[in-house]
Amino acid sequence: MAQKEVLAMKILVVDDEVEVVNFLCVFLNRLGISAEKAICGKEALEAFRNNRPEWVFLDIKMPDMDGLEVLKKMKEIDPNIKAMMITGRNDESAQNEAQALGASDYLMKPIDLDNLRKKIEQYILTKG
Amino acid sequence: MKITFWALSGLINGITSTALGLLVYYKNRKNPTNITYSLFCLSVSIWSYSYFFWQVSSDAKSALFWCRALMAGAIFIPALYFHHICALLNIRSQKKKLLILAYIFCGVSFLFNFTPLFVKSVSKKLWFEYWPDAGIVYSPFLIIWSLLSCYYIYTIIKFLNNSIGEKKNQLRYILVGTVLGWFGGITNFPLWFNIPFPPIGNILLSVYIAIVAYAIIRYRLMDIKIAVTRAGIFLIVYTFVLGIPFVILGRTGSGLLATTLAVIFATMGPLIYRFLQRKAESVLLTQQRHYQKILLQAALGMVTEHNLNKLSRLIVYILRKTINLNFSAIFISDKKNQLYKLEAIQNRDNSDKQDININEEHPFIFYLKKNREPFFFEEMPVYIKSSFDLPLKPRIIIPAFAGSDLLAFILLGEKSNTQHYTEEDINVFKILSRQAALAIQNCIFFEESKDAQQRMFSAEKLASIGGMADGVAHQIKNRLNQFSMASGELKLEIEDFIAKHDKLINNDQELNKTFSYLKKIAVSLIENVKKTDGIIKGILDFAKVEKKENFFTVFSLNEIAGLSYNLLMIKHEISALPITIKIDDKDIVYGIKSQLTEVVYNMLDNAYEAIQEKKMIVGKKEPETFIPSIELRLTHTQDRQVIKISDNGIGIKEEDKHKIFAPFFTTKSSYKSGSGIGVYVVKRIVEENHKGKIWFVSAYMKGTDFFIELPKNQ
Numbered sequence: 001m002a003q004k005e006v007l008a009m010k011i012l013v014v015d016d017e018v019e020v021v022n023f024l025c026v027f028l029n030r031l032g033i034s035a036e037k038a039i040c041g042k043e044a045l046e047a048f049r050n051n052r053p054e055w056v057f058l059d060i061k062m063p064d065m066d067g068l069e070v071l072k073k074m075k076e077i078d079p080n081i082k083a084m085m086i087t088g089r090n091d092e093s094a095q096n097e098a099q100a101l102g103a104s105d106y107l108m109k110p111i112d113l114d115n116l117r118k119k120i121e122q123y124i125l126t127k128g
Numbered sequence: 129m130k131i132t133f134w135a136l137s138g139l140i141n142g143i144t145s146t147a148l149g150l151l152v153y154y155k156n157r158k159n160p161t162n163i164t165y166s167l168f169c170l171s172v173s174i175w176s177y178s179y180f181f182w183q184v185s186s187d188a189k190s191a192l193f194w195c196r197a198l199m200a201g202a203i204f205i206p207a208l209y210f211h212h213i214c215a216l217l218n219i220r221s222q223k224k225k226l227l228i229l230a231y232i233f234c235g236v237s238f239l240f241n242f243t244p245l246f247v248k249s250v251s252k253k254l255w256f257e258y259w260p261d262a263g264i265v266y267s268p269f270l271i272i273w274s275l276l277s278c279y280y281i282y283t284i285i286k287f288l289n290n291s292i293g294e295k296k297n298q299l300r301y302i303l304v305g306t307v308l309g310w311f312g313g314i315t316n317f318p319l320w321f322n323i324p325f326p327p328i329g330n331i332l333l334s335v336y337i338a339i340v341a342y343a344i345i346r347y348r349l350m351d352i353k354i355a356v357t358r359a360g361i362f363l364i365v366y367t368f369v370l371g372i373p374f375v376i377l378g379r380t381g382s383g384l385l386a387t388t389l390a391v392i393f394a395t396m397g398p399l400i401y402r403f404l405q406r407k408a409e410s411v412l413l414t415q416q417r418h419y420q421k422i423l424l425q426a427a428l429g430m431v432t433e434h435n436l437n438k439l440s441r442l443i444v445y446i447l448r449k450t451i452n453l454n455f456s457a458i459f460i461s462d463k464k465n466q467l468y469k470l471e472a473i474q475n476r477d478n479s480d481k482q483d484i485n486i487n488e489e490h491p492f493i494f495y496l497k498k499n500r501e502p503f504f505f506e507e508m509p510v511y512i513k514s515s516f517d518l519p520l521k522p523r524i525i526i527p528a529f530a531g532s533d534l535l536a537f538i539l540l541g542e543k544s545n546t547q548h549y550t551e552e553d554i555n556v557f558k559i560l561s562r563q564a565a566l567a568i569q570n571c572i573f574f575e576e577s578k579d580a581q582q583r584m585f586s587a588e589k590l591a592s593i594g595g596m597a598d599g600v601a602h603q604i605k606n607r608l609n610q611f612s613m614a615s616g617e618l619k620l621e622i623e624d625f626i627a628k629h630d631k632l633i634n635n636d637q638e639l640n641k642t643f644s645y646l647k648k649i650a651v652s653l654i655e656n657v658k659k660t661d662g663i664i665k666g667i668l669d670f671a672k673v674e675k676k677e678n679f680f681t682v683f684s685l686n687e688i689a690g691l692s693y694n695l696l697m698i699k700h701e702i703s704a705l706p707i708t709i710k711i712d713d714k715d716i717v718y719g720i721k722s723q724l725t726e727v728v729y730n731m732l733d734n735a736y737e738a739i740q741e742k743k744m745i746v747g748k749k750e751p752e753t754f755i756p757s758i759e760l761r762l763t764h765t766q767d768r769q770v771i772k773i774s775d776n777g778i779g780i781k782e783e784d785k786h787k788i789f790a791p792f793f794t795t796k797s798s799y800k801s802g803s804g805i806g807v808y809v810v811k812r813i814v815e816e817n818h819k820g821k822i823w824f825v826s827a828y829m830k831g832t833d834f835f836i837e838l839p840k841n842q
Binding site: 111 | 602605606608609610611612613614616617619620624654657658661
C-alpha cells in the first residue's frame with residue numbers, strides 16, 4: 001500500500017534474532033521505509049555511526065550488549081535519535097529505564113504487526 | 129508383780145489394737161468401715177489391757193475386778209466386728225435388724241457382767257492363780273457370742289465367693305485374719321469350764337487386728353497366696369534355723385557347737401528364706417510373670433512404630449490379649465482442641481470405637497496429672513469417681529507422661545479370670561507407661577517432622593519452579609515473537625497480493641477461495657500466538673506476583689461466572705455445562721476482578737474435568753446413575769466472603785491431596801489441556817493478592833468442594 005511513497009527515512013533495526021530483524025525490515029520496506037539491520041550491539045553502533053538513521057528499533061535483551069547501553073551510546077553520539085525499544089513483557093524496570101534514557105515508545109514481544117503499523121503511522125508517517 | 133507370757137500377750141494385744149485403731153480412724157474419719165473398725169479395736173483394747181492387769185493381779189479381789197472389766201470389753205467384740213464387716217461389705221441397711229439385736233444382746237450381757245451370774249469367782253487353774261469361773265448366764269452368752277462370730281465368718285465367705293479382683297483379695301485377708309483371731313480368742317474359754325487347755329492363742333489377736341487393718345487401709349494388697357506362702361516359709365525356715373541349735377544344745381550340752389551352728393544358720397537363714405520364697409513365687413505366679421514378660425518385651429518394641437494411630441491400636445491390643453482383659457483403651461492428648469481423645473479401644477465384643485473425649489479441665493485429668501503413676505480406679509476420691517462419666521468402667525488407669533506433659537492414658541478393664549491386679553502388675557505398667565510415652569512422643573515427632581519436610585519440599589519446589597518458569601517462559605516468548613511476525617507478515621503479504629491482483633482473484637472463484645482460506649489461516653495463526661502469549665503471561669505474572677491493591681473493585685459473581693461459562697463452552701466445545709449458581713445474599717464480590725475471573729474460570733474448569741473423568745469411569749457402565757453437577761455458591765459473613773465451588777466428579781485421591789496446590793501438578797489426562805498451573809495460580813491469587821484462604825474437602829469418586837474465603841473491603 002504505502003510502499004510507493006518512499007520516505008527519506010532510515011530506520012536501524014537491532015535484534016539478536018536474524019529472522020526477527022528480517023521480518024521487521026521486510027515489513028518496514030513494505031511501508032516504504034528503508035531499513036538497515038544489525039544483530040548485535042556492536043554492529044548496531046557501527047551502522048549507526050556510518051548511516052545516522054532517524055529511528056532505531058532496539059531489542060533490550062541482547063547477548064553482547066544491553067539494548068539500553070546501546071541506546072545510551074547512540075544518545076551520546078546523537079541526542080536527537082528516536083528509539084523504539086523491543087521488550088519482553090515483564091521487565092517493567094527496563095521499560096522505565098528506557099524511557100528515562102529518552103526512548104519514544106516500546107514494542108511488546110511478541111510483536112503484533114498491526115499494532116506496529118499503528119505506531120509507525122502515529123510517530124513516523126504522520127510527521128511527514 | 130510377775131509378768132508372764134500371758135500377761136505380756138494381753139499387753140501386746142492392747143498396744144496393737146490401740147495403735148491400729150487410732151491409725152485406721154485417722155486414715156479416714158468419715159468412712160463407716162474405719163469408724164467401726166476403731167470401735168472394735170477399742171473393745172479389744174479394753175479386753176486386752178484388763179487381761180494384762182488381771183494376769184498381774186496379786187490378789188483374788190482385784191483379779192475378779194479385772195476379769196469383769198475384761199469381759200466388759202469382750203462382750204462387745206462380736207457385735208462391733210459384725211458391724212464393721214457390714215460396713216466393709218456395704219450391707220449395713222440389710223443387716224440393720226440383726227445389728228440391733230446383736231447390740232441388745234451385748235447390752236444385756238453387759239448388765240449381767242455386774243453380777244456374779246456372769247463371772248462367778250476366780251480360782252486356781254493350771255498355772256494360773258486366779259482364773260475366772262463361769263456364772264450361770266455365761267454359757268448361753270458364750271453360745272450366742274460364738275454363733276454371732278460364726279455368722280460373720282459365714283457372711284465374709286459368702287461375699288468372698290461373689291466378689292472379684294481386688295475386693296476378693298481384700299476379703300481373703302479379712303477372712304484369714306478373722307479366723308485366726310477367732311481361734312486365738314476361744315483358746316481363752318476352755319479353762320473357764322475347767323477344761324485344762326491353756327490360752328495359747330491369745331497372742332493371735334494382734335495378728336488378727338493387724339491383718340484386718342492392713343486389708344482395709346491398703347488398697348493394693350499383696351496376693352494373699354504370696355503373703356501366706358512367705359509367712360509359712362519364714363516360720364519353717366526360722367523354726368529350723370533357730371530350733372536346731374537348741375535341740376543340739378539340749379542333746380549334747382555343748383554350748384560351743386550350738387553357738388557355732390546358731391551363727392551359721394542365722395547367716396544362711398535369710399538366704400534359704402529368699403531362695404525358697406523365689407521358688408515358691410515363680411510357681412505361684414507363673415501365669416502373671418509370663419504376661420508381664422510379654423508386656424515388657426512389647427513395650428520395648430513400641431518405639432519402632434511411627435504412626436500414632438497404629439501405635440495406639442497396638443498398645444491396646446497387646447494389653448488386652450496378654451492380660452486377657454474385658455477391655456483396654458487409650459486416650460491421646462489433642463492439644464489443639466484441649467482434650468483427650470479415645471484413640472483406640474479393644475473389647476470383647478469388638479464393638480466400634482466411639483468418639484469419646486475428655487476435656488483437659490476435667491477433674492479426672494487433674495488427678496492423673498497429680499498422681500502420675502498407674503493407679504486403681506477405686507483409689508480415686510469419691511468426687512472424681514462420680515464425675516467420671518465415661519461408658520467404660522476401668523479398673524486400672526495408666527498415665528503416660530513426657531516430662532510434665534500428660535501425653536496419654538490407658539484404661540484397663542477387668543481381668544477375665546476375675547483375678548486381681550497385683551503390685552507387681554502395677555510395676556510392669558509403670559515401665560510400660562514410660563515406654564508408651566516415649567513411643568507416642570516419637571510418633572508425634574515423626575509426624576511433625578514429616579509435615580515439615582513436606583512443607584520444605586514444596587517450598588523448595590515452588591522456588592525452583594518459579595525460577596525455571598521465568599526462563600522457560602522467556603524462551604517461549606522469543607519463539608512466539610517470531611511466530612507472531614511470521615504470521616503477521618504472511619497476512620500482510622496475502623493482503624498486499626490480494627490488493628494488487630484484486631481483479632485476477634475476484635474473477636477466478638477458485639483463486640478467490642484459496643486466498644481467503646490462506647488469509648484465514650494467517651489470522652488464525654496470529655490469534656493463536658496471542659492466546660499462547662496470554663498463557664505465558666499468566667505463568668510469568670504469577671511467577672512474580674505483584675501487589676495490585678489499586679485494582680480492587682466490587683463486582684458481580686454472576687458476571688464473572690458467566691464469562692467463565694462462555695469460555696469453558698468454547699474450550700471444551702460443548703453447548704452447556706451443568707452449573708448452578710447460588711447467591712446467598714448480595715451478588716457482590718470485592719477483589720481484583722480480572723484475577724478472580726481467572727480463579728472462577730480455573731475452578732469451574734477443574735470441576736468440569738472432574739465430572740468428565742468420573743463420567744468416563746462410571747458413565748460407561750451405567751450412564752444413567754451419574755448426574756453431573758457443579759455448584760458455585762457465594763456467601764457473606766460479617767467481614768468475609770466465601771466462594772464455594774462444588775462438584776460431584778472424580779474427587780481427589782488421598783495421596784494427591786497434598787500436591788493439589790503445587791505448580792505443574794496435574795491429574796488431568798494429557799489429551800485435554802492441563803498445564804498443572806491452574807490451582808497453583810488460584811492459590812497465589814487468593815492468598816498473596818487477596819490475603820484470603822483456600823482449602824478443599826474431597827473424597828475420591830464422590831466429589832470435591834473448594835472453598836475460597838476472601839476478606840471484605842474494610
